[in-house]
Amino acid sequence: DADVTQTPRNRITKTGKRIMLECSQTKGHDRMYWYRQDPGLGLRLIYYSFDVKDINKGEISDGYSVSRQAQAKFSLSLESAIPNQTALYFCATSDFIGETQYFGPGTRLLVL
Amino acid sequence: GESVGLHLPTLSVQEGDNSIINCAYSNSASDYFIWYKQESGKGPQFIIDIRSNMDKRQGQRVTVLLNKTVKHLSLQIAATQPGDSAVYFCAELRRGGADGLTFGKGTHLIIQP
Numbered sequence: 001d002a003d004v005t006q007t008p009r010n011r012i013t014k015t016g017k018r019i020m021l022e023c024s025q026t027k028g029h030d031r032m033y034w035y036r037q038d039p040g041l042g043l044r045l046i047y048y049s050f051d052v053k054d055i056n057k058g059e060i061s062d063g064y065s066v067s068r069q070a071q072a073k074f075s076l077s078l079e080s081a082i083p084n085q086t087a088l089y090f091c092a093t094s095d096f097i098g099e100t101q102y103f104g105p106g107t108r109l110l111v112l
Numbered sequence: 113g114e115s116v117g118l119h120l121p122t123l124s125v126q127e128g129d130n131s132i133i134n135c136a137y138s139n140s141a142s143d144y145f146i147w148y149k150q151e152s153g154k155g156p157q158f159i160i161d162i163r164s165n166m167d168k169r170q171g172q173r174v175t176v177l178l179n180k181t182v183k184h185l186s187l188q189i190a191a192t193q194p195g196d197s198a199v200y201f202c203a204e205l206r207r208g209g210a211d212g213l214t215f216g217k218g219t220h221l222i223i224q225p
Contacts, residue, residue, distance in 0.1 A: 004155075035215075042201060042215035043156070090155050100146065101213060103155035 003027045004104035006091050012110045013081050021076045021107050023091030032074040033101065034058075034066060037088040046089075049074055081111045124222040131189040133219045135202035138183060142204040146213065147176060147187045151198045159187070159200075189221075197223045 004025045013019050023032065030051050035043040045058030047066040055066060063085060065077045078085055088108050092101040125131045137145070143164040148156035162169045162176045162185075169176050175188040185202050199220050203213040 042217045043203075043213075044215070045213070092155075100158050100161060102158070103148075105153075105155050 004091060004093055004102055006089075006104040006107050008107060009105065010108045012112065014112050015080075015082055017081050019078050019081055019109075021089055021091075021109070023074045023076070023104055025072050025091075025093045025102075025104075027093055027095075027102060028071075029093035029095050029102075030071065031094045031096070032068065033092040033094070034064075034074065034076045035090045035092060035103075036060065037090060037106075043090065046076065078109075078111075081109075083111045085109065086111045121217070122220045122222060124224055125192050126224050127192060127194060129192055131187075131192045131196065131221060133187045133189075133200050133221065135185040135187075135216055136183060137185060137202070137204050139204065139206055139214075140180075140183065141206045142214075144205040145176070145178065145185050146203045146205075147174075147185075148201045148203060148215075149196075149198045150201065150218070156201060192221075192223055194223050194225075197221055 007022045033048040034046040036046055037043045044060050046060055046064050047058050049055050049068045052068050052071060065079060067075050086109060088106050090106050091104040094101040123133060146161040147159040149159050150156045160171045160174050160176050162178050167178055173190045177186045187200060189196055199218040201215050201218045203215045205213055
């Protein structure tokens with residue numbers, strides 16, 4: 001969905017490196033989410049934010065951090081990347097809790 | 113632990129037939145369910161949703177059925193087309209849930225010509 005964009009779309013990095021994945025949305029939504037997708041495991045929630053001053057840990061937050069720079073921007077950082085963080089990462093937005101979440105195109109990350 | 117799961121990892125159907133994708137959930141506190149479609153190389157795309165106070169909801173060529181007694185959710189796609197080929201995920205949101213959606217593992221729908 002072009003309303004939610006993610007950069008980069010693909011990234012290869014080495015163990016121990018710090019990397020940042022960025023998400024921007026033009027939907028005007030307050031709520032933003034970061035998910036990770038692994039084969040056979042579906043999507044799992046990493047962090048979510050209800051507004052610029054609100055950050056919450058999801059199911060698998062260890063090894064990750066986030067920053068909500070503005071209503072439209074939510075970035076995910078891997079402070080020291082490790083190989084088992086190789087996955088597909090999705091950003092999503094929603095208007096209200098319980099309402100539809102709209103997903104970005106994903107970032108494919110490979111940690112060597 | 114509580115989870116949302118799908119009965120089959122792969123479902124193969126003939127073009128033109130109806131498809132039924134099933135999902136079982138274990139959290140009785142869940143009150144909102146969504147079906148997403150994910151095509152190769154793309155993010156999940158909303159298909160249809162249903163709240164726990166409903167048993168059935170229809171969209172264009174899709175119907176979602178919710179059976180709260182047995183905690184079962186299904187997605188029916190009428191007259192399946194090649195463009196329906198994708199992975200389908202069910203997701204649940206728990207009552208008062210502030211922690212995002214819980215996704216099932218997905219079912220890969222394959223359309224046979």
